[in-house]
Amino acid sequence: MEVSASAEQPSAAAPVEHVRSLRNAARLTAAVGALHALLFLGSSLLLANRPGPHASTADINEYYQSADSRRVILVGLYLMPFAGIAFIWFIVALRTWVEGAASRVNPLLSNVQLVVGILYVALFFAAAASTSVLAASVEFSDGEIDPVVAHQFPEFGSALLLVFALRMAAMFVLTTSTIARKSRVVPMWFAWSGYVVSLFLLLSASLEPWLAYVFPVWLLVLSVVLLRSSRKIPSDLLIPTRTPRPSAIIQQ
Numbered sequence: 001m002e003v004s005a006s007a008e009q010p011s012a013a014a015p016v017e018h019v020r021s022l023r024n025a026a027r028l029t030a031a032v033g034a035l036h037a038l039l040f041l042g043s044s045l046l047l048a049n050r051p052g053p054h055a056s057t058a059d060i061n062e063y064y065q066s067a068d069s070r071r072v073i074l075v076g077l078y079l080m081p082f083a084g085i086a087f088i089w090f091i092v093a094l095r096t097w098v099e100g101a102a103s104r105v106n107p108l109l110s111n112v113q114l115v116v117g118i119l120y121v122a123l124f125f126a127a128a129a130s131t132s133v134l135a136a137s138v139e140f141s142d143g144e145i146d147p148v149v150a151h152q153f154p155e156f157g158s159a160l161l162l163v164f165a166l167r168m169a170a171m172f173v174l175t176t177s178t179i180a181r182k183s184r185v186v187p188m189w190f191a192w193s194g195y196v197v198s199l200f201l202l203l204s205a206s207l208e209p210w211l212a213y214v215f216p217v218w219l220l221v222l223s224v225v226l227l228r229s230s231r232k233i234p235s236d237l238l239i240p241t242r243t244p245r246p247s248a249i250i251q252q
Contacts, residue, residue, distance in 0.1 A: 025097040026226055032089040034223035037216035039083035044212055046076025047131045053155060057147045064138050064145045073135040080128040084121040091117045098185055113175035116168045123165035130157030162207050169215040170201035186225050
């Protein structure tokens with residue numbers, strides 16, 4: 001990894017509380033990225049532990065009448081918000097690290113990366129809620145076990161996740177790979193491989209559940225790459241403090 005001149009050495013006159021170690025920023029990025037990937041994978045596996053789309057009415061009734069079965073889904077549901085929180089931290093930490101390590105960042109790509117990341121979180125939240133709506137209804141409000149709801153809402157959640165959220169994840173991979181390639185904050189092989197992953201996610205036309213795991217696996221690999229790259233950053237290299245512009249004085 002190449003570190004540009006935008007990261008500064010500490011100055012005796014600079015207030016320590018207003019500067020951050022570039023190495024720590026890279027490690028934080030890797031940690032919260034890996035945390036999101038693990039939480040998302042774990043939550044998705046728990047939410048997938050439900051009757052399939054071709055399950056009979058008897059199978060559906062038997063499953064949702066079991067408190068243990070319902071609670072497996074609800075554990076997955078309650079884990080998913082923490083996956084979203086970790087991803088929000090990841091976006092901010094990644095932007096902070098790249099801005100400190102790169103001499104120049106394209107503001108258009110950076111803003112698109114932020115927007116699609118937020119949309120990705122919102123969409124997989126909605127997908128998780130749709131998948132678990134029947135289990136939550138039966139568990140918390142003694143709702144009826146409706147086979148139609150058991151079939152249709154998980155399919156709706158799959159469409160949200162695998163059609164919409166997956167495309168936002170693809171755009172996140174694309175913008176992140178482009179920023180990483182231009183700023184050289186990750187190895188070139190990983191930046192170029194990101195284009196392959198993003199095109200695969202953009203062009204996939206299947207609702208196979210395993211597709212949802214492609215992005216978190218890519219994120220895990222990115223976290224490992226960032227963690228290895230952080231070891232090459234000098235411990236005394238700091239992200240420069242950005243001085244705010246003085247407010248314009250309007251003369252009367």
